[in-house]
Amino acid sequence: MLTALNYPFDAKLIMRKKKALRRELLADEGANAARTTKKIAILGGSTTENVKQVAELFLLNNGIAAEWYESEYDQWYEDALFGNPELDAFAPDVVFIQTGTYNLRQWPKMSDSAAEVEAKLDAEHARFEQAWMALAGRLACPIIQANFEPPYFRLLGNLDAVDYRGRVGFVNRLNQRFCDYAAAHQDFYLLDVAWVAADFGLSAYQDRAQYHQFKYPCAQEAIPHLAYQLANLIKALFGKNKKGFALDLDNTLWGGVVGDDGPENLVIGEGTGDGEAFYDWQEYLKLYQDIGIILTVASKNEEANALAGLNHPECALHPADFVNIHANWEPKSANVKAIAAELSLGADAFVFVDDNPAEREIVRQQVEGIAVPEVSTPDRYVHDVDRGGWFETVSLSTDDAGRVEMYKENAERKKLETSFSDYHDYLLSLDMDAGILPFDAVSVPRITALVNKSNQFNLTTRRYTQPEIEAAMADPNQITIYGRLRDKFGDNGLISVVVGEIAKNDPKRLDIVLWLMSCRVLKRDMEFAMMDELTRLAQERGIERIYGHYYPTKKNAMVKDFYAAQHFQKLSEDEKGNSEWLLDLRTGYKEQQDVIKVN
């Protein structure tokens, strides 16, 4: 990762050196091999070239190699509505509509009645909605729509936001309609340009000279900020988000060193500016649990001291808020890796926060892919972490809120596991029951999310957009199943997805094109329950042979021998390690697990 592209970045430097940055990113062969390619179409109502170039840098820095389609200048509406052969052939993975307040045509007049202004609002919104519907009908991929920055003048001053004829109010109402549309439609996402402009500073953002001369969407030096938000959304859509925090304690969560100063002397809570800043920061971190982001501690401390600090009555965060606490004298890089391993996550799924620049540097070097923000002072910690874009949320499912609980329940299960000498007895003691069912509409968002973020227990690492999941669900020649697993400690939610395709020319052959499972249910025999159910459904359809495929990636070595464990025969393996496997049902099939009750 290039630090020049991490927040806080120098926007002017990025604009000046974007070619060299691109060259540097593409020179990293290890990173090139690990990147996934995504096709992005930008339909512009302003100049798109710069936004494209800079978004490409941010995406490359986050594991996505982008291919691009750009509409001709200001042809967003025509391209969306009528399509063109080039765009259709490009078949984008995501479309970004880069429009702004400069594209609005029907502004209210002071002589307009309220009804006339409402009609103009309807007309402006309708133009966009037509474009979205046409795109959704033709391309079946996610759409990202920019909303509107505030107008660059206020004829009525402050009243411009209040009076129905004011432009500020007009733009605000239109933005609210875009939000309502986004909230009501799957696969439609809003890029909050109004926020980007506010964050950047509205006067500086709206460079009229740049617009008049070159039709830029904003000032040249704001372009990296716009492109950054676009890249964050795209990487979130394609499952490149982080999953948790690994936090230092002393001078990171509170002021002072608990081992030296004693818990009673820590700077935390009411009374001092720093104490309040640390409290605010703890409260901010605590909120992440509600969206399924886990908190862990990686601290150089005696464990007893770490706990004493976290039990300080003025702390917002307490020991129970953490899924995992590693307080010892090991290097922090080792602790972060150990935490990740215990939670069955990759170490690159974490954001490591530490006030000490030396610790940050070591972790950055030792833990590949981990995010390490350059935090400054306690009052800025929230800002520094918030702008990182690691937890950009494209949708919230009910499972997200419960995820942190699940990690905690897993810790309980681990304790129970150690009390059994026989693993089978342990599994039986969990009282597991599973729902294994064909894809259904209500589960589609969670299925899509899981498909796009599972890396480790994933045989083919095939990614699907939501429309593609829906298409698979409706296709009579595909067998789609998902699995949910509950046990006496709680509900793990929807944790496994399998798709099999019946061969077009051979109705007795089924190919497993997608098989994945969340690592939080590893070693629970859930994969055998899924195979039992898949086989049952396949037999109902007259399938005689099931073919399994394993495609190695940097992350899925754990399932290299998955099909061997499922009693498939290996047919072939090429030099890249891609292997093909066969399960012949004509010789019968014996159910493989007896610890989970199914359906």
Next chain:
Amino acid sequence: MNDTELYQRLDAVFQDVFDDDDIHVSADTTADDIEDWDSLEHINLISSIEDEFGMKFSMGEVTEMRNVGEMAELVKARATK
């Protein structure tokens, strides 16, 4: 700022924007002399020069300057850093 220093700093900006360390500009250099110098890169170049020297070109100047010499004269007259 003498001309030598001015052109050294201009060279550094050109080299960054066009990602080519071999570029050396003179008063006679025009867009035809540098392969990637198209209208889009012209804008990036102008912004980077404005930033480097702490000055602004007017809208007309951005499109009307014919060679690096004209650009350099404007920079010299207005540079604040």
